[in-house]
Amino acid sequence: YFYSNETTPSWKKVNYNSVYKDIAGLLEDEDYDDGSYGPVFVRLAWHASGTYDKKTRTGGSDGGTIRHTAEAGHGANNGLEHARDRLEPLKKQYPNISYADLYTLAGVVAVQELGGPTVRWRPGREDKTEADCTPDGRLPDAAQGADHVRDIFYRMGFNDQEIAALVGAHALGRCHTSRSGFDGPWNASPTSFTNFFYTELLNSTWVPKKWNGPFQYVDKESGQFMMLPADMAFKKDSEFRKYVEKYAADQDAFFEDFAKAFSKLLELGVKFPEDAPVYEFKTLE
Ligand code: CCH
Numbered sequence: 397y398f399y400s401n402e403t404t405p406s407w408k409k410v411n412y413n414s415v416y417k418d419i420a421g422l423l424e425d426e427d428y429d430d431g432s433y434g435p436v437f438v439r440l441a442w443h444a445s446g447t448y449d450k451k452t453r454t455g456g457s458d459g460g461t462i463r464h465t466a467e468a469g470h471g472a473n474n475g476l477e478h479a480r481d482r483l484e485p486l487k488k489q490y491p492n493i494s495y496a497d498l499y500t501l502a503g504v505v506a507v508q509e510l511g512g513p514t515v516r517w518r519p520g521r522e523d524k525t526e527a528d529c530t531p532d533g534r535l536p537d538a539a540q541g542a543d544h545v546r547d548i549f550y551r552m553g554f555n556d557q558e559i560a561a562l563v564g565a566h567a568l569g570r571c572h573t574s575r576s577g578f579d580g581p582w583n584a585s586p587t588s589f590t591n592f593f594y595t596e597l598l599n600s601t602w603v604p605k606k607w608n609g610p611f612q613y614v615d616k617e618s619g620q621f622m623m624l625p626a627d628m629a630f631k632k633d634s635e636f637r638k639y640v641e642k643y644a645a646d647q648d649a650f651f652e653d654f655a656k657a658f659s660k661l662l663e664l665g666v667k668f669p670e671d672a673p674v675y676e677f678k679t680l681e
Contacts, residue, residue, distance in 0.1 A: 444461075
């Protein structure tokens with residue numbers, strides 16, 4: 397640099413390969429849910445990013461505003477404190493990483509370490525204040541169908557193919573009555589990243605769950621697995637269903653398309669420093 401007093405920006409002082417390894421070390425916990433924080437890390441990364449509005453260029457992961465009470469308190473974000481609290485010691489260990497980078501990187505680590513594809517990721521997001529939180533209502537409502545899902549994801553700038561690829565993340569994790577009100581996992585291996593969201597959606601018979609909770613589906617055969625009304629839209633809507641059939645038949649195609657769409661999601665609205673490198677992290681052994 398020409399100016400000798402130029403200070404190094406904080407994002408450059410972080411060893412991201414080392415953060416990756418340390419996040420990976422936080423995934424397993426036999427006392428939490430199905431034994432892994434991976435699913436809730438993916439959900440944190442997605443909800444941090446999915447507030448983006450391409451028209452006003454507001455929201456998105458930049459700013460790390462999901463940590464502030466105003467946004468953390470949105471109904472859709474119930475339960476994400478489990479992910480943030482689990483990651484907090486790493487913010488102490490790496491004070492130069494932004495929350496926005498930490499939360500998005502945690503989603504990448506979880507996808508990769510649970511057996512999913514390599515997701516390209518860049519550092520350089522900057523944290524912002526509570527005043528930069530987005531208004532409530534930008535994330536999808538699971539009780540609604542295809543029109544609503546399209547409204548929400550088109551607002552972010554995604555097309556039908558990308559939306560259908562992203563929702564395959566529902567191979568991971570579960571619904572909690574204490575968080576969303578819905579109940580149960582989508583399949584029998586909620587801590588493995590697979591194309592099972594699509595295979596289950598197509599191959600099982602889904603019937604309304606008989607209970608006092610919100611309307612949702614369970615598989616007729618075992619009653620153990622679930623689909624949200626919004627999930628069922630991907631089976632009923634013919635345009636979405638084309639991709640569901642493709643990804644059910646071809647896990648590699650799903651992995652490739654998911655990796656691209658997830659990486660795009662985590663970058664919506666972010667103005668990266670010009671010299672921010674793209675990382676393709678190696679999965680740990
Ligand atoms: Fe999702 N998701 N999601 N989802 N989601 C829930 C849980 C997870 C919707 C609703 C819900 C994506 C899209 C949608 C994950 C990743 C993604 C829950 C249960 C609801 C409700 C929350 C609870 O009770 O804990 C709706 C509606 C849509 C789209 O219309 C996208 C996109 C992604 C990521 C790419 C993951 C992972 C979970 C499991 C979380 C956990 O704690 O196990």
